Amino acid sequence: MANKNTLKQILEEKINKETIYKKVIKKQEKKPRRIEKWILIPICMITLCLFIEKKETKYQANENNNGIEKTEKEENYTNSNGKTYSLQEDTIYIPKESNENMILPFKIQLPKNLVEKKNLILYLQEEIYAYQKIYENDSQSQSIVITIFLDKIKKAEGKTEVIQNREYRIHKSSGSANRSIVQWDYKEQTISMEITNFKEEEIIKILKTIGEEK
Amino acid sequence: MAKKETLKEFEKVYNATYNDITKYVVCHCKNITDVEDILQNIYCSVYNILLKEKMITKEYMLGIAKHKIKDYYRFCYNEKWMTLFFNKEEQEYNYPSSINIEKSITLKLDTELVWNFLKRKKVIIFQIFYLYYVLELTIKEIASLLHLTESNVKHYLYRTLHELQEIVKKEEI
Numbered sequence: 001m002a003n004k005n006t007l008k009q010i011l012e013e014k015i016n017k018e019t020i021y022k023k024v025i026k027k028q029e030k031k032p033r034r035i036e037k038w039i040l041i042p043i044c045m046i047t048l049c050l051f052i053e054k055k056e057t058k059y060q061a062n063e064n065n066n067g068i069e070k071t072e073k074e075e076n077y078t079n080s081n082g083k084t085y086s087l088q089e090d091t092i093y094i095p096k097e098s099n100e101n102m103i104l105p106f107k108i109q110l111p112k113n114l115v116e117k118k119n120l121i122l123y124l125q126e127e128i129y130a131y132q133k134i135y136e137n138d139s140q141s142q143s144i145v146i147t148i149f150l151d152k153i154k155k156a157e158g159k160t161e162v163i164q165n166r167e168y169r170i171h172k173s174s175g176s177a178n179r180s181i182v183q184w185d186y187k188e189q190t191i192s193m194e195i196t197n198f199k200e201e202e203i204i205k206i207l208k209t210i211g212e213e214k
Numbered sequence: 215m216a217k218k219e220t221l222k223e224f225e226k227v228y229n230a231t232y233n234d235i236t237k238y239v240v241c242h243c244k245n246i247t248d249v250e251d252i253l254q255n256i257y258c259s260v261y262n263i264l265l266k267e268k269m270i271t272k273e274y275m276l277g278i279a280k281h282k283i284k285d286y287y288r289f290c291y292n293e294k295w296m297t298l299f300f301n302k303e304e305q306e307y308n309y310p311s312s313i314n315i316e317k318s319i320t321l322k323l324d325t326e327l328v329w330n331f332l333k334r335k336k337v338i339i340f341q342i343f344y345l346y347y348v349l350e351l352t353i354k355e356i357a358s359l360l361h362l363t364e365s366n367v368k369h370y371l372y373r374t375l376h377e378l379q380e381i382v383k384k385e386e387i
Contacts, residue, residue, distance in 0.1 A: 008347040010325045015249050015344070017232055022229075022255045025221070111384075 220264050227260060231275050237349055238279050241359055244287060246340040251255055255282045324382075331381060335374065342370050369374075 230241050233240050263270060263278075334338050341360060345351045353371075357364045 006347075007328065007343065008330050011344050011348045013325060014246075014329055015236065015253070016349075020250060020253050020257065021225075021228055027258055028261050029252070052352050150268060 220261070223259050223264050224257075227264070227270055227367065228257060230357065233349065234272065235275060235279055237345065237359075238276060240253075240341050240344045241285065243281075243341075245337055248286065252279075252286050255286065288370055296315070296318050327381065328378065331378060338368050339374050342367055346371065 235256060236253065239249055239256070243252060245250050246381055256275075259278050259282065260270060260275065332343065338360065343361065345356045346353075351359070353364050353367050356362075357367045358365070383386070
């Protein structure tokens with residue numbers, strides 16, 4: 001049945017003074033306890049701090065000199081011509097092979113950001129330059145050994161076996177074959193690589209290949 | 215302040231300010247169905263203020279009303295109902311002789327019918343109706359409040375009553 005009212009009554013009924021009053025009082029009774037701001041803000045900050053993940057660095061930063069471990073003690077190395085080079089401590093000396101390539105080894109520690117191959121190659125490039133200079137006048141010494149320490153990468157992989165004699169064959173532009181022997185030592189966390197008779201660009205190529213394999 | 219005291223104070227303030235605040239809200243609302251909600255929000259704030267034992271003046275109330283209206287419409291869409299006709303700039307309306315304003319005050323109408331009808335119209339029509347019938351303002355006062363001319367107010371009022379009359383006749387048939 002239709003509710004018949006005057007216009008005034010209709011409008012008053014729809015926006016009813018008493019109804020609004022009752023609703024307001026009801027809302028106030030049902031109101032939940034308010035947490036004060038001065039409690040809320042510290043709680044939020046503490047919660048945030050707990051859940052912020054710290055960035056894990058893959059490598060431990062070496063305190064000295066961007067990751068390069070250079071010892072003060074140096075050994076001397078004399079090549080077949082009698083020329084003496086100064087070596088870094090605890091370098092691996094690989095003896096002559098049948099082709100009588102002389103090897104001048106050195107060790108470096110990888111910089112923090114190994115995964116950025118560019119940095120690795122640039123870094124190694126400097127070292128290569130240094131040793132290339134030494135070999136400049138030495139026609140017989142045409143190879144270098146680069147031993148790379150891999151810190152956390154290998155630990156994370158959990159491998160302790162030694163993978164030996166992985167060979168990479170790269171042909172020089174002149175046509176003669178060249179060979180590199182790569183030794184992956186997970187225990188010692190090093191990669192030893194013998195590269196014979198390569199130019200700088202080719203060495204970089206090898207390093208890139210190794211980097212990709214990782 | 216104890217709860218009972220707050221309640222008494224609130225009732226006092228409510229009764230004293232209801233008409234003025236409703237008038238303000240009606241003039242500034244964008245939809246007739248929002249008026250009740252906005253009024254509730256306003257008076258909830260007033261209650262909270264009274265709980266903190268602060269003084270409330272009329273100007274303060276109007277300030278609260280203004281902010282509550284703004285807040286209400288910040289997150290809601292503006293108009294629930296759109297009218298397809300009715301321009302502001304309108305020609306002079308010929309008031310039919312059958313319209314009797316006084317009679318419409320006493321005439322018994324279907325509540326839901328009228329409310330639904332008003333909901334479909336522009337909000338200004340509801341505003342005029344409310345101010346005229348409930349708050350019993352004059353045409354002149356309504357015109358100044360809503361920033362319209364007196365003839366405009368009369369247009370809205372008479373035309374809507376005419377339409378309402380038509381609808382009521384149809385319903386009776």
